[in-house]
Amino acid sequence: MKKLISIIQKESLHIIRDWRTLMILVMMPIALVVIFGFAISNEIRNIKTIVIDPSRDVHSQELIRKMEASNYFKIVAYEDHIEAVEGMFKRGKAHVAIVFPLNFGQDLIKNNGQSIQVIA
Numbered sequence: 001m002k003k004l005i006s007i008i009q010k011e012s013l014h015i016i017r018d019w020r021t022l023m024i025l026v027m028m029p030i031a032l033v034v035i036f037g038f039a040i041s042n043e044i045r046n047i048k049t050i051v052i053d054p055s056r057d058v059h060s061q062e063l064i065r066k067m068e069a070s071n072y073f074k075i076v077a078y079e080d081h082i083e084a085v086e087g088m089f090k091r092g093k094a095h096v097a098i099v100f101p102l103n104f105g106q107d108l109i110k111n112n113g114q115s116i117q118v119i120a
Helices: 002-017 019-039 058-069 083-091 104-109
Strands: 047-052 073-079 096-099 117-119
Touching (some): 058 104, 083 096
Parallel strands (some): 047 073, 047 096
16 A cells, blocks of 8 residues: 555656646646537437428418428428328338427417427
8 A cells, every 4th residue: 555655646746747747637638528518419400300280371381481490300291191100200201290280370379379299
């Protein structure tokens, strides 16, 4: 145990005396955190999306246009029936389906609070 303590003391003195080694010891972890912070991103972009919109009214179309403009969604198909989703998922053509209810625009105008189903 005494040998270990003496080795640690000796190495610590060498590191403190050599300013280059000390700078590497301090700056390297900081640089790595900054570099990896910019390099690693958890954002998912351009996810292949199928839209099920049976009503195709103005309100749902406006929401779909905003989704396309966001670069998070890549709309690959528009369908009227939910039966198309399973086949698209199995073939790998889409990863997400967004399903609008039949009377989406009418219920939205009536202020009944409308929800959208997302299938992943």
